[in-house]
Amino acid sequence: MPALERILVATDFSPLGNAAVRRAALLAARDGAKLLLVHALPRFATLQSAFGEHTQVDLQMRSAAEAIAGELLAEVDAMGVGQVSFEVGEGRTHRVVADAAESFLPDLVVIGAHGKGLLQQFFLGGSAARILSQSRCPVLVVREEARADYTQLIAAVDLGPRSAIVIDTARTVGGAAPLAAVHAYTAPFEAAMRYKHFPEQDILRYVSDEADAAKESMDALVAPYGGAVDGRVVYGDPNPALPEAVRELGAGLIAVGKHGGTRVEEAIMGSVPRFLAYYAPCDVLVC
Structure with missing residues (x-):
């Protein structure tokens, strides 16, 4: 399995x-990957309009962010991450992360699954389209x-052309843990x-x-993995059936592929990836 090299x-x-930072640090320490922490602050113009032209709130917020980040960086260093850096950007979170991804070129983007912060911005409308299409890498939602x-890992597959990619990405992120497709x-x-009363x-x-x-x-899908992947077929709508599989297997991570023809359509995602990103009872890897 290929190792992760750059994690944002x-x-x-x-x-x-x-x-999310600690999960990213675990992965980076395991694979020897470079780790970039990103935090978004409001634009200075926004702070000026709210607090006045001569406000120093922006400097205070940046100083506070750097202090908190320093504590996180020390924790990450203690976890064995060899190369870690921190960036503060100004603007909406999805734009700051997209800009950082364009220059850092991560193999994986990691975010926390909470309503006020990144999840809503990642998985609603144009933000998701820009982040997921421009970075061209999987997104791990940490719950x-x-x-x-x-x-324990699960790869949710539709048996289509991208199913093997979902399995391979789950193995890359999940490491040596058992995997069920x-x-x-x-x-x-x-x-x-x-409805038509067939017998x-x-x-x-x-x-x-x-x-x-x-x-x-x-x-046919799992055969190339030589027994390393357990293939399971369950009857039912994916939205209730897949979370039930997570609970049954005690999985800590479920991977699911995006759907659509164009990159924008893939970034917006289909109903199953969106549902899992919001409601799966474990971490979710959208790839």
Whole structure:
């Protein structure tokens, strides 16, 4: 598995923002990766309009940010990260992170999963499109305090062309932890067949055929990994089925691919990645 080389983590210094820093530090220490911490401050013009032309709030905020960052950097250094740096930018968080990503070229961007801070800005509208398309790298949404390496991974796959990428990215970020590739399927015309009163045995046969086809595709997907990936096919809508798989397996990380034809469409993401980013009971890797 390829190692991570450059990790960018954004924090607003909230508890989950700093949990993202610790997760990023664990990954950087494991792989010997460079780590960049990024924090966004309001633009000086915004502070002037709020506090007056001669305000020194911007200097006070920058000084406070650098002091808090210093404590984080000391903690990160103690975790064994060899190369770590810190940047403060001005403006909206998504723009500051995008600018940092354009110059740092990370393999992975890490954010905390909380409402006020980065999650809303990453996963709503144009912010997500710009960040995820311009950085061209996976985004790890941290929901749990990082105390150790992941012990169980899930790759949520749709059995399409990007499924192997989702598995490979999950292995890169998750390391040596066991990995289950999970596909949640529904029979597309089952509801219509029931509405039109098809015989029950015909409906069951159709659903069974869909399950057999999904299992065959899953076997072909995981075969190249030589038993290192456990393929699972579950019946049901992905939104409830995938979080249930997380709980059943005790997974600390679920990886899911973006969907769409263009880069912008992929950045906006499909309904399943968006749902997991908000509601999965574990960290989420969008790749």
